[in-house]
Amino acid sequence: MTQQDTLTGAEILLKALVDQGVEVIFGYPGGAVLPIYDELFKQNRLRHILVRHEQAAVHAAEGYARSTGKVGCVLVTSGPGATNTVTGLADALCDSIPLVCLTGQVPTNLIGNDAFQEADITGITRPCTKHNYLVKDVNNLAKTIHEAFHVARSGRPGPVLVDLPKDVVQAKGEYSAAAKLKTKYKPQVKGDLKAIEKAVEIIAAAKRPIVYAGGGVVNSGPAACQLLTQFVRMTGFPCTLTLMGLGALPGSDPLFLGMLGMHGTVEANMAMHDCDVMINVGARFDDRVTGRLNAFAPHSTKIHIDVDPSSINKNVAVDLAIVGDAAHVLEDLIKVWKAKQARVDAKALNKWWTQINAWQSMDCLRFEKSSKLIKPQYAIRRLYELTKDRNPYICTEVGQHQMWAAQHLKFEQPNHWMTSGGLGTMGYGLPSAMGVQVAHPDALVIDIAGEASIQMNIQELATLCQHRLPVKIFILNNQYLGMVRQWQELIHGGRYSESHMDVHPDFVKLADAYGAVGLRTDKPSELDDLIREMIAVDRPVICDVRTDASENCYPMIMPGMAHNEMVLGPEDRSADKPGSEEDGMVLV
Numbered sequence: 001m002t003q004q005d006t007l008t009g010a011e012i013l014l015k016a017l018v019d020q021g022v023e024v025i026f027g028y029p030g031g032a033v034l035p036i037y038d039e040l041f042k043q044n045r046l047r048h049i050l051v052r053h054e055q056a057a058v059h060a061a062e063g064y065a066r067s068t069g070k071v072g073c074v075l076v077t078s079g080p081g082a083t084n085t086v087t088g089l090a091d092a093l094c095d096s097i098p099l100v101c102l103t104g105q106v107p108t109n110l111i112g113n114d115a116f117q118e119a120d121i122t123g124i125t126r127p128c129t130k131h132n133y134l135v136k137d138v139n140n141l142a143k144t145i146h147e148a149f150h151v152a153r154s155g156r157p158g159p160v161l162v163d164l165p166k167d168v169v170q171a172k173g174e175y176s177a178a179a180k181l182k183t184k185y186k187p188q189v190k191g192d193l194k195a196i197e198k199a200v201e202i203i204a205a206a207k208r209p210i211v212y213a214g215g216g217v218v219n220s221g222p223a224a225c226q227l228l229t230q231f232v233r234m235t236g237f238p239c240t241l242t243l244m245g246l247g248a249l250p251g252s253d254p255l256f257l258g259m260l261g262m263h264g265t266v267e268a269n270m271a272m273h274d275c276d277v278m279i280n281v282g283a284r285f286d287d288r289v290t291g292r293l294n295a296f297a298p299h300s301t302k303i304h305i306d307v308d309p310s311s312i313n314k315n316v317a318v319d320l321a322i323v324g325d326a327a328h329v330l331e332d333l334i335k336v337w338k339a340k341q342a343r344v345d346a347k348a349l350n351k352w353w354t355q356i357n358a359w360q361s362m363d364c365l366r367f368e369k370s371s372k373l374i375k376p377q378y379a380i381r382r383l384y385e386l387t388k389d390r391n392p393y394i395c396t397e398v399g400q401h402q403m404w405a406a407q408h409l410k411f412e413q414p415n416h417w418m419t420s421g422g423l424g425t426m427g428y429g430l431p432s433a434m435g436v437q438v439a440h441p442d443a444l445v446i447d448i449a450g451e452a453s454i455q456m457n458i459q460e461l462a463t464l465c466q467h468r469l470p471v472k473i474f475i476l477n478n479q480y481l482g483m484v485r486q487w488q489e490l491i492h493g494g495r496y497s498e499s500h501m502d503v504h505p506d507f508v509k510l511a512d513a514y515g516a517v518g519l520r521t522d523k524p525s526e527l528d529d530l531i532r533e534m535i536a537v538d539r540p541v542i543c544d545v546r547t548d549a550s551e552n553c554y555p556m557i558m559p560g561m562a563h564n565e566m567v568l569g570p571e572d573r574s575a576d577k578p579g580s581e582e583d584g585m586v587l588v
Contacts, residue, residue, distance in 0.1 A: 010170070016178070025049070026075075052460055056463070057431070066432075074101040078121075079118060098157035129161045150181065155188075190328050192323070196333055196336050205345070209275060210240060212281070213240075213241050214284065216326050220325050241260070257271055259406050263554075265364055284306070306322075307324060384408060390535070394418070400486065400552075426452070428457075438467070446474055450475065452501060470541070472535070481500075517541045554568055
C-alpha cells in the first residue's frame, strides 16, 4: 500500500467492520470517538442507531445478535460512556452472547494521568468480557478488530471490548484484510469420537433417560437445534430445556417436558431428579437449575456436552465429558447411534413415560381464573394465543413476568426468545427488543415487562420513536417488585421491605409524551381487544395491563431445596396426586 493509500484509524475501523459483515452499530457519541462518528457521517454502508443510554446500546446489540446469530456491535465514548456498558457486557458474558464493544479512550500520552473522561475500561471490564484489547498502534487496529470478532463468535460466544485511544483513530496507517488474520484462538469444536461412542453405550442402556439442553444449543445455530430435535425424536427420550434453551426443541413437541429449575414444571424437575441417565447438551448446571447440589439427580449417570471446557465439572461432577460444539457433537452422536444400530430399552422407556405422564397430569401451571382481576398467567396465555400465528419475537425484562412468560409461551423455533438469564438484568427487555426490531423490521416484536423493570431503560422509547421501531411493550403491572415481594412473602415472613413503589408514571400519558401509543385495562373482558389493538398499531405501543398484585409464580423450588421438594401453590395441591416412584415428592 502506498503512502497515498494509507487511511486514518477511523477509516480503518469502519472498513474492518464492513469486512466483518457489520450492518448496524448501536451507540452514543462523545469527544473521544468524534473522529469515528465523523467517518460514519461520510458513508452509507453502516447504519447507526442512536440510543439514549450506553447500557441500552449493549442490550440492543444483544437482542440483535441473539435474533440473527450475528455479532452485535456497540460504539461508545470514553469515561462514563464506557463504564455505562459494564452491566450489558456482564449480561452478555453470562448468557454467551457475541458482541464487540468499541470504546473511546483519551490519547495514549494521557492514559494514566486522570485526564478528562478517562477510565481504565480494559481493567474494569476484564472480569465481564471474554477478552478485551487496548489498541496503541494504528497499524495493529485492523488485525485487532478482526480478531475481536473471531473471538466473540468462536467457541463459547461472548462479549469482546476494544478500547480506542483518540490519537490512534486519528493517526494514519495501513489496512489489513480479515482473510489474512492469524490467531492462536482455535477452540475445539469436534468431540472426541471414543467419548461419543461411550455416550451411545450409556444412552442405549438407559432406563429413565432425560435430555437436558441449554443456551449452548441455540448459540450453536439452527443446525444444532434441528439435530437436537432429531436425536430426541429418534430415541423417544423426554427433553427439558433451560430458560436460555427455550426454542431449541419445538415447544409443542410431545417429548418436551417444559422448562426445568426453580420455576420449572413438575414433570421436568421430577424427571431430572429420578433419571438414571442425563444427557446435558450446552447447559452449564446453573444453580437455578440444579437446586441443592448434593440432591441433584442423585441416581444418574451424567453426560455433559459443552464447547467450553471450563464449564465441565465446574458445578456438577459428571461421568462422561465431551468437549465440542453442540452441532458437531450431536451430528456425530446420531451417526454413531445409527452405525452401531443402537436401540433404546423400549419396555423401560414406556414405563418411564407412564411415570412422567402421571406427573404431567398434575397440570402444575394451572391457575385460578377471575372475572374481576386479570391474572398475569391469563394475560400471558391470551397474548400467546392472539399472536402465535405471527411468529413473534419475545423479549422480557426480569421478574415474575419473565418466569410466567417462560412457563406459558411456546417457542417453535430458536432465536425468538430473548431474556436475561445468568445475570437477571432488569431493564434488559426494552433495548433488547429494540435491537431485535432493527434486525427484523417487519416482524412482531414484544417486550413482556413489569412496571418496575420497564423503568430501568424507559428512555429508549425515544429511540423507538426516532427510528420508527414498532416494538410492543406488554406490561404486567402489579404495583410491586413482584419477585422480591414473593420471596418476602414465602421466606421473610411477609415483611414487604421496600418492594412496593407508591408512585408509578401514568404509562399511557408517558407513551404519548414520547410519541408512542398508550393502552390500559384492568378488566379480563377487555384484554383480547387491547392485545388486538396493540398488534394492529404500526407504532411503538405500551400496554399497561393491571394484574392481580397478590399472585405468585409457581411451581417454585425454594432456596436450598431439591427438585422433588417443590412448592406448587398457597393451597395444598399434593392430596391425591402421584409422586415419585422412587424417592417420593414433597409438595407444599
